[in-house]
Each structure stands twice: as C-alpha cells, then as structure tokens.
Amino acid sequence: MVFWPSYCYSDSIQPYYGTTPNAAAGGNTWSMNSILPTPPGLDINGVIYNYTINKDVNDHVDVYVGNENANGTGYIFREHDEWKPGSLGGTEIRKVVPVIPNIPRAAWGQGSIEVEGPGSVEDPNVVYMYKVDPCFDPQYDPNCPGYVVPMPPIVDVTIEIYDATQDENVKLTSEELVLIEENEQVLEEKEEEEEEENEKRKREYRLQALADSQNAAMLVAENIRIQTMNQAMQVLVTNSYLQTSIPGGVYKENIQLVDTKINDNKKGLRNGFAQQILHELMISSQYEEKQ
Amino acid sequence: MIKKILLTCTALLVPTLALAENAPITGSVQSRCVISVDTPGVYGNPNAYTLTTAPSDGGVLPIVRYDVTLADAYYAQITTPTEFSSSPSLSDTVTWTGSTEVSSVSDAANMGDYETNKTTFGETTQYDLTATGSTWFKSSSSATYGGNKAFPGGNYTAYVEAVCIAQ
Numbered sequence: 001m002v003f004w005p006s007y008c009y010s011d012s013i014q015p016y017y018g019t020t021p022n023a024a025a026g027g028n029t030w031s032m033n034s035i036l037p038t039p040p041g042l043d044i045n046g047v048i049y050n051y052t053i054n055k056d057v058n059d060h061v062d063v064y065v066g067n068e069n070a071n072g073t074g075y076i077f078r079e080h081d082e083w084k085p086g087s088l089g090g091t092e093i094r095k096v097v098p099v100i101p102n103i104p105r106a107a108w109g110q111g112s113i114e115v116e117g118p119g120s121v122e123d124p125n126v127v128y129m130y131k132v133d134p135c136f137d138p139q140y141d142p143n144c145p146g147y148v149v150p151m152p153p154i155v156d157v158t159i160e161i162y163d164a165t166q167d168e169n170v171k172l173t174s175e176e177l178v179l180i181e182e183n184e185q186v187l188e189e190k191e192e193e194e195e196e197e198n199e200k201r202k203r204e205y206r207l208q209a210l211a212d213s214q215n216a217a218m219l220v221a222e223n224i225r226i227q228t229m230n231q232a233m234q235v236l237v238t239n240s241y242l243q244t245s246i247p248g249g250v251y252k253e254n255i256q257l258v259d260t261k262i263n264d265n266k267k268g269l270r271n272g273f274a275q276q277i278l279h280e281l282m283i284s285s286q287y288e289e290k291q
Numbered sequence: 292m293i294k295k296i297l298l299t300c301t302a303l304l305v306p307t308l309a310l311a312e313n314a315p316i317t318g319s320v321q322s323r324c325v326i327s328v329d330t331p332g333v334y335g336n337p338n339a340y341t342l343t344t345a346p347s348d349g350g351v352l353p354i355v356r357y358d359v360t361l362a363d364a365y366y367a368q369i370t371t372p373t374e375f376s377s378s379p380s381l382s383d384t385v386t387w388t389g390s391t392e393v394s395s396v397s398d399a400a401n402m403g404d405y406e407t408n409k410t411t412f413g414e415t416t417q418y419d420l421t422a423t424g425s426t427w428f429k430s431s432s433s434a435t436y437g438g439n440k441a442f443p444g445g446n447y448t449a450y451v452e453a454v455c456i457a458q
Binding site: 053088 | 395
C-alpha cells in the first residue's frame with residue numbers, strides 16, 4: 001500500500017495559473033494595472049510576445065520589449081531583438097521570456113515595445129503568464145496555512161441610567177424638589193457613615209492581625225523553650241539510665257512461709273460483709289412501694 | 292528437457308581450447324533537431340481545376356517548426372508536394388508549384404537572415420540552421436489539373452516533407 005503525501009487544501013485555495021489578454025492591443029505602451037487581474041498573491045512567471053518586423057532588408061532595426069521597474073530605476077525585464085541587415089521584413093519573432101518569480105505586483109511598471117531604427121513592428125502581441133496563490137492572505141480561507149480564527153468584534157455597550165430629575169419633560173413641584181434634595185442629603189450622610197464604619201472595621205482588623213501575629217510569635221517562642229527543656233531533661237534521664245548497671249546471675253525467690261499457714265484477714269471479711277449488706281439493701285429498695 | 296541435458300554433458304566433455312566474449316557497447320543519441328507540425332495545411336479550391344493553400348483562396352499554409360539545440364550542425368530541407376498521396380483517380384497530369392519561407396524565428400539577431408541565405412533546388416528549400424532556437428517555416432502549394440479540367444470530386448492529400456540533415 002502506498003501512502004501519498006496529501007495536503008488538506010480545498011479546490012478553492014489551490015494555486016491557479018492564467019494569462020493576460022494582449023497587453024499591446026491598445027498600442028506599444030501599456031499600464032499593468034489595466035492588464036493584470038485583481039486578486040492578491042499574483043506572481044508573474046513569464047512573458048510571451050510576438051510581432052512582425054517591418055523593415056528594409058538592408059536596414060538595422062533594434063526592438064526592445066520590456067517593463068519598467070516601478071520601485072526604482074531600470075527594467076524588470078527588457079528583451080532586445082536586433083534585426084540586422086539581411087533579415088527580411090515580414091518575419092515574425094516569437095519569444096518566451098522567463099521572469100524572476102516573486103516580484104511584487106507594484107514593482108511592475110509601464111510595459112512597452114520600443115523600436116530604434118528605420119522600421120516598425122506589426123501585430124504585436126504581449127501576454128503575461130501568472131500564478132495566483134489564494135492563500136497569499138492566510139485569512140482568505142479557513143483552510144489556508146496560517147489562518148487565524150478572527151476575534152468577534154466586542155460591542156461597546158454604554159448603559160445610560162435614566163434620571164427623572166434631569167428630564168426636561170418631568171415637571172416637579174417645589175415640595176417634590178425639596179424632598180429630593182433632603183433624600184439626597186440623607187443618602188450622602190448614610191454613605192459617609194458607611195465609609196467611616198468600613199474604615200473602622202479595617203483598622204480593627206489590622207490591629208487584630210497584628211496582635212495575632214504577636215501571639216503567634218510568642219507561642220512559637222514558648223514551644224521552642226519547652227522543646228529545649230524537654231531535650232535537656234531527656235539528656236539527664238538518658239544519662240541516669242546509662243549509669244545504672246545490672247549485675248548478672250540468678251535471682252532466686254527469697255520470700256519464704258515459715259509455718260505454711262495463711263491466716264484469714266478479718267478486716268477484709270468484715271468489709272466483704274458490709275458490701276454484701278449494702279448490695280442487698282439496694283436491690284430490695286426497688287421493690288418498696290412508693291408513697 | 293532431454294536435449295538440454297545432453298547438451299550440458301557435451302559441453303563438459305569438450306576441452307575448452309579458447310574462450311571469447313563480446314562486450315556490448317550501447318549508447319543513444321538524442322536528436323538535437325526536432326521537427327514538429329505547427330499547422331496542418333488545407334487546400335482551397337478557388338476554381339474547378341486548382342487546389343491551393345493560399346489563404347486568399349480559402350487555403351491554409353502548412354507550418355513546420357524546427358527546434359535546434361546545437362548550432363551550425365543541421366540543414367533544414369523542406370520539399371513541397373509534387374504528387375497527391377491520396378486522391379480520386381486522375382486521368383490527366385497535375386502541374387505543381389510550391390515554395391517555402393521563414394515564418395517566424397525565436398532569435399532575431401541570429402536567425403533573421405535565414406530567409407536571405409536559403410538555397411532552393413527544385414521543390415526543395417534548404418536552410419542553414421546556424422543558431423539554436425525555434426524556427427517556423429511555412430510552405431505554399433498549388434496543384435493545377437491538366438488542360439484546365441475540373442478535378443474529380445473527392446478528397447486530396449499531399450505532404451510537405453521536412454527533414455533535418457546533419458552537416
């Protein structure tokens with residue numbers, strides 16, 4: 001199976017070729033603006049021309065076909081046809097002239113056929129071959145390489161708040177105007193109070209934050225002190241353990257019963273009886289009738 | 292299959308007194324003179340007894356193009372017709388006239404004098420192709436039926452012969 005490299009170009013963005021009509025149809029000089037088609041990305045890659053020379057066989061005639069360089073001096077191309085003595089009038093010349101590609105369209109100045117010497121040209125035909133790249137402007141088509149999705153225009157919406165007091169068509173009485181002024185004063189006072197309260201809250205918050213930070217610092221310092229003390233104590237404890245030595249050998253039972261008889265503990269027996277009496281009283285109390 | 296085996300045995304028994312091989316040498320030469328038909332001709336019929344390629348008489352001049360990539364190496368020889376290659380049966384003689392001239396050139400300075408320097412012998416015109424490039428030659432041809440008789444109805448075909456001869 002063979003895989004061909006493919007490019008996701010649609011037909012509409014494929015480069016295409018074309019030729020202009022006869023540039024010399026209206027005379028031996030012509031403007032390129034009236035000859036070349038309009039699309040951008042147009043690149044002229046060659047010129048085809050032909051004409052028939054009119055001259056006497058013994059004359060020397062020079063014919064120049066070319067285009068001026070509109071962005072400077074000189075010519076973009078200039079072909080020289082030298083018709084020497086011996087060449088017959090009525091002979092046609094046909095030429096294909098390659099042109100350096102990628103010359104900007106604006107650089108193509110006036111075209112002309114110039115004749116020097118006792119002769120003239122007949123039936124001149126000058127045709128420009130060109131190539132058009134539709135993706136010269138990547139924004140021409142979304143399939144063009146380098147296409148950037150355009151940002152939608154952001155509509156600047158200005159909302160005008162209707163103020164009835166400023167409306168010329170609203171007729172207010174003097175009482176209503178006074179009432180509006182009083183309301184505005186009250187609103188301003190409330191706003192000032194709210195601002196003061198906000199400032200007060202901010203000051204308190206800052207003070208509290210400062211106190212918290214101091215407390216935190218103190219707490220950290222206390223923790224460090226405690227840890228230092230613990231470490232010091234641990235050193236002492238560790239040292240005391242290390243200084244203790246356990247002698248080796250066999251540790252035998254050293255408690256001995258002399259008469260092999262254990263006497264009853266009378267105090268314990270009395271305590272046991274007392275506990276039993278209390279327990280029975282507690283059990284029997286739940287069966288007594290409530291008064 | 293058997294014949295092949297016998298031949299193999301024989302070859303083993305025969306002493307090899309002498310061995311010889313022929314080494315091939317191949318090569319190809321690409322023509323540096325190419326002839327193309329640019330415009331096929333058409334005979335007009337201005338009167339009953341004349342066939343002519345003259346445009347004024349409804350004919351079309353045949354044009355051949357020579358493309359030469361090596362200068363001073365070839366002659367172009369173009370011969371106008373002296374007989375029909377196909378036609379209805381003709382009982383009388385046909386009188387032929389013809390000529391060839393340069394129609395177009397691709398290099399004015401070096402080909403402009405081709406027409407001046409041409410040589411003609413009989414119906415053949417010879418050009419010295421002294422420059423590289425393309426040259427178009429147009430020929431004219433006329434045929435007149437004997438005794439001003441009318442040509443029999445039918446199709447007539449004749450050929451202009453264009454050859455490139457190495458110098």
